[in-house]
Amino acid sequence: MVIKVAIAGPRGRMGKAAVETLIKDKAFLLVSVLDHKKEEDFLGDNIPIYTSLKELIYQTKPDVLVDLTVPSCVYEHTITAIENGVRPVIGTTGFTDLQLEEIRNKVEEKEVGCIIAPNFSIGAVLMMKFSQMAARYLPNVEIIEMHHDQKVDAPSGTAIKTAQMIHEERNAFEQGHSDEKELIEGARGANVNGMHIHSVRLPGLVAHQQVLLGGEGQLLTLRHDSFDRTSFMSGIVLSIHEVMKQNTLIYGLENLIF
Amino acid sequence: MVIKVAIAGPRGRMGKAAVETLIKDKAFLLVSVLDHKKEEDFLGDNIPIYTSLKELIYQTKPDVLVDLTVPSCVYEHTITAIENGVRPVIGTTGFTDLQLEEIRNKVEEKEVGCIIAPNFSIGAVLMMKFSQMAARYLPNVEIIEMHHDQKVDAPSGTAIKTAQMIHEERNAFEQGHSDEKELIEGARGANVNGMHIHSVRLPGLVAHQQVLLGGEGQLLTLRHDSFDRTSFMSGIVLSIHEVMKQNTLIYGLENLIF
Amino acid sequence: MVIKVAIAGPRGRMGKAAVETLIKDKAFLLVSVLDHKKEEDFLGDNIPIYTSLKELIYQTKPDVLVDLTVPSCVYEHTITAIENGVRPVIGTTGFTDLQLEEIRNKVEEKEVGCIIAPNFSIGAVLMMKFSQMAARYLPNVEIIEMHHDQKVDAPSGTAIKTAQMIHEERNAFEQGHSDEKELIEGARGANVNGMHIHSVRLPGLVAHQQVLLGGEGQLLTLRHDSFDRTSFMSGIVLSIHEVMKQNTLIYGLENLIF
Amino acid sequence: MVIKVAIAGPRGRMGKAAVETLIKDKAFLLVSVLDHKKEEDFLGDNIPIYTSLKELIYQTKPDVLVDLTVPSCVYEHTITAIENGVRPVIGTTGFTDLQLEEIRNKVEEKEVGCIIAPNFSIGAVLMMKFSQMAARYLPNVEIIEMHHDQKVDAPSGTAIKTAQMIHEERNAFEQGHSDEKELIEGARGANVNGMHIHSVRLPGLVAHQQVLLGGEGQLLTLRHDSFDRTSFMSGIVLSIHEVMKQNTLIYGLENLIF
Structure with a gap:
């Protein structure tokens, strides 16, 4: 059965990629998009554009709403979708605890699945979860994250x-030797609960992270390379399939996977 | 409570390392070793040497028997230990299905835990298990294993x-392009159910493996480096602790970990 | 002194990137482009388009011609440029030995520098040249090249x-053990003069290569990752600067660098 | 022609490995060793032990003296060897500028080659030299060095x-973004002339370093792994062969190689 999907925020970088992916995938039918303005048909595929979510739902009856808009709109969209029996797949972060609580209540009342994922990259989520699992057996951990040199904050989120x-x-x-000494300040990186994080910034890099877990005579390395934003698409596709089978709120892709 | 341990096969490379590790670890008391000859006290630590397992058990009453001997002896050792209430931790492979079945029966009859692990390296076991879990979401996989150039067989076990x-x-x-063409034979490696395995052999290398899982715009790499045989010790230590809590047969470290 | 540059083939993927790079770089002035058709000003920057190289040279007097066109045109362009005192920077391969000989003669006659580079990626050229230099001291070598799974040929050029x-x-x-045995055909990769090459193909990958040189107790790894085609731009920029200082034919970026 | 070699400092870890390597290599004849005490023949191979270098030279007439002793003795050894026409291969650091000057004068006077190498690992020397060469073209550099967690100082020498x-x-x-901000202190590592160095310390690791050079759309990585101290042997062997052909002072293996 083909899943009918609507996308909110089809003009952003993530949104554009999502439109392209869904149009190509036979498992889905992109029935409409929600935009802040109703311009000319920029999608070039006769897909109707709405500025009101309620009207979009009423007219095009999607099974799933993929929301890639800004935090300020996304809470209202989510509640509206659930109330109307449309299952949300949400990629924006920034909900307050209270908002999450209310979404959870609404989901339970309507028994309609909802997935909220701060990170849609399946590979990154696997890397994080595997690191957590492995640290129980190999508790000595260092993290090296590497990004392009236009990134301002270090370490990465x-x-x-x-x-x-x-x-x-x-x-x-x-971790490390008890008499450890930095000959040059910062050499041992940022200290987070005894773990050390190192942030590399170079032109050419995209978004990469490796987690190193050392034990006597051995090293386990878990590495994720994100080469471009299409890496998020597989997580969105998985979430659309999964949200159809759920009737609870799932927060974080890791809770879908494990 | 200190765990009393006996080691069978203390003279081999694994055995020597095990003796050394257990003597240093306050959680354990090495009460005796089982050897094929009763030579001078080569352990240099007043640890009694036996050539009969029954006598060893009778005299030194170990809680756990760590067996690092050759396959030809290990089955009999395992049965004898279980019958006498000593919990085996076995590192040798090569049991027949029938032998495993009989060990399982004996374990159930006596309600005494037993751990058999073809690979005691926790890092390697984690790498294998994580690869399996990740392949469900990122099914395109290639394996690169790298060993010293004195290794005869390729690929590695x-x-x-x-x-x-x-x-x-x-x-x-x-996997790969449907029209894929090898300009030089062997370039695409060994094909196992559509996955490709590449075996690198170089002087200097020890034992290394990486599993690469590719998805749109991303790559997940799970890598294990074994730098020397002490990498097996953490798995033996874990198994001794765990076998004390078990009353069934556990085959493979992955079934202890996950 | 600003260098006046013309680009032949500004519409291809390499060409577009070159136009963009040169417009942004204050060291250069993009004076004109050579295209096979004189369409509307697709460059959007008042840069004149010519369909005849001679006219382009006569009217816009470039110091350097960057030629990114197809092999069928490039020989004639090169000769014409040199005859008119314009220094060619050529990124297309496929010259015959005879053509190269004639270009060399023309360069010597006119004493005008000319650079022909089959690979404009500085990082890739450094990786290749360093591998060659290192192999004198660490002669045991294996090559792992990794590309997206839409690449048909293996190994890569x-x-x-x-x-x-x-x-x-x-x-x-x-290399390897003299009794080496492939349990599964192809495991040891493609054999080139005793060296082994392994070709990995996965979705998500772009273009990556690592050269591993092993010696007793050590490993030297030279790795190049090409994340997108802008990696070629730094080689083109370097070549434009260098060709102004040369009065001979230089074939291959490595001969500029070392 | 077989080269006759004497070793000073045969009892240390480097010394033992050197004795073992030279005995096995048919190109060399280990004629004697210089030790601070004349104990029982610990070498087990009828190799005479001396406590006086002059007597050693007089009696066993080596072509080359490999000196792996402590800095306090090594200067005198070097001068004595040169004066007697024996070519020194020196692995200890810590000469003063004045001492180096006097060694150079003595070498020139006697026209006897002498090699002093602070680092005998050929792979490490290649990595350093290649990094320097590459930085001219890819000036954005970060260094990640990784060692066992018993190392006290960071970064490594x-x-x-x-x-x-x-x-x-x-x-x-x-390097990096001009508004770069460390959310946690130390994340960006040690800053050396604008380059960033990151020091990883984990049990299991031996001695590893990677130099990352980023450029638009690309990354060049030069990595050296030292798995055990035999990695120094190839540099010593190379130096013995080379010192026979030299009649000047060579300081640093890189000046032998490039």
């Missing part, structure tokens, strides 16, 4: 999230 | 085992 | 070229 | 030396 997930599995302890 | 484990999770399909 | 360059520095010898 | 060598080839400039 994914690296910090990974360290936090590992921290849930192992006790904090200071 | 670990690489073949990894491919088999992945094959259980994904349907066989031919 | 770069991998074969690398093996040939290394072969010039070391005697052919069979 | 090799990493600092590499950065210094690169600094000779490129102007200092601050």
Whole structure:
């Protein structure tokens, strides 16, 4: 059975890629898009554009709403979709705890699945989850994340999230030699609960992370390379398929996978 | 509570490393070793040497028997240990299906835990298991295994085992371009159920494997480096602790971990 | 002094990227382009389009001609440029030995520099040249090249070229164990003068190569990752600067660099 | 022609490995060793032990003296060897500038080759030298060095030396985004002339370094793994062969290789 999908935010970089992916995939029918303006048919494929989500749902009856818009709109979209029996797949972060609670209540009331994923890259989610699982047996961990040199913040959000997930599995302890000495400040990286994170910034790089877990005589390395934004598409496709089978709120792709 | 351990096969390379590790670890007391000859106290630590397992058990009452001997002895050792309430931790492969069945029966009868692990390297086991789990979401897989150039067989046993484990999770399909052409024979490696395995042999290398899983715009790499045989020790230590809590037969470290 | 440049073949993928790069770089002035048709000003920057190279040279007087057209035109362009005192930077391969000989003669006659580079990626050229240099001291070599799974031929041209360059520095010898045995055909890869080449093909990959040189107790790895075609631009920019200082024919970026 | 070699400092870890290597190599004859005490024949191969270098030279007439002793003795050994026409191959660092000057004078006077190499690992020397050469074309550099967690100092001497060598080839400039911000202190590593060095410390690791050079759309990685101390042997063997052909002082293996 073909799944009928609507996309909110089809003009952004993620949105454009999602439109392209869904149009090519026979498992889906892209029935409509939600945009903030109703311009000329920029999709070039006779796909109707709406500026009101309610009207979109009423007219084109999607099974799933993929929402790639900005945080300020996404909460309202989510509630509206659930109330009307449309299953949301949400890629934006930034919900408050209260909002998440209300979405959860609404999902339970309507028994309509909903997936919220701060990171749609399946490979990145696997890397993080495997790191957490492995740290129970190989608790000495260092993280090297590598990005293009136009990135301002260090470490990356994914690296910090990974360290936090590992921290849930192992006790904090200071790694390295107890008399360790930095001849040049910063050499040993950022210290997060005793783990060290190193941020590499170079032109040419895209988004890469490796988690190194050392044990006596051995090293386990879990590495994810994201070469372009199409890496997020497989997570969206998986989520659309899965949200059709769910009737609860699932937060984080890892809870879909494991 | 300190666990009392006996080691069978203390003279081999694995055995020597095991003796050394257990003597240093306060959680254990090495009470005796089983050897094929009763030479001078080569252990240099007043640890008694036996040539009969029954006598060893009777005299030194170990909780656990770590057996690192050759396949020809190990079955009998295992049965004898279980019958006498000693929990075996076995690192040798090569049991027949019938032998495994009889060990299982004996374990159930006596309600005494037993762990048999063809590979005691925790990192390698994690790499294999994670590869299997990841292949469900990223089914395009290639394996590169790298060993010193004195290794005769290619691919390695670990690489073949990894491919088999992945094959259980994904349907066989031919990867790569449908018109793929080898300009030089062998370039695309060994084909196992559509997956490709590449065997690198160089002086200097020890034992390394990486599993590459590619998806649109991304790559997940799971790599294990074994730098020396001490890499097996952490798996033996874990198994001794775990076998004390078990009363069934556990075959393969992955079934202890996951 | 600003260098005046003309580009032949501005509509192809390489050509477009070159136009973009040169317009942004203050060291250059893009004075004109040579195209097979004189369409509307697709460059959107008032840069004149010519369909005749002679007219282009006569009217816009470039110092350098960057030629990114197809092999069938490029020889004639090169000769015409040199005859008129314009220095060619050529990225197309496929000259015959006779053509190269005639270009060399023309260059010497006119004392006008000319650079022909089959590969404009500086990183790839460095990787190849370093591999050749290192193989003198670490003669055991394996090559792993990795590309997207839409590539038909294996091994890649770069991998074969690398093996040939290394072969010039070391005697052919069979690497690996003398009794080496492939349990599955192809495991040890393609054999080129005793070196082994392994071709990995996965979705998500772009163009990557690593050269591994093993010695007793050590491994030297030279790796190049090409993430997108802009990787060729730095080689073109370097060549434009260098061709202004030369008055001979230089074939291959490595002869500019070393 | 077989080269007659004496080793000073045969009891240390490097010394033992050197004795073993030279005994096995048909190109060499180990004629004697210099030790601080004349104990029982610990070499087990009828190789005479001396405590005086002059007597050693007089009695066993070596062509080459490989000196692996401590800095306090090595200067005197070097001068004595040269004065007696024996060619020194020196692996200890720590000469003063004045001492180096006097060794150079003595070498010129006697026209006897002498090689002093702070690092005998050919692979490490190649990595450093290639990094320096490549930085001219790809000036954005980050260094990741990885060692076992019993190492006290960070960064490693090799990493600092590499950065210094690169600094000779490129102007200092601050890499990364001009508004770069460390969310956690140390994330961006140690800053050496604008280059960033990251020090990873994990159990299991031996001695590894990678130099990453990024350019638009590409990455060049030069990596050296030292798995055990035999990695130094190939450099010593090369030096013994080369010192026989030289009649000057050569400081640093890179000056032998390039």
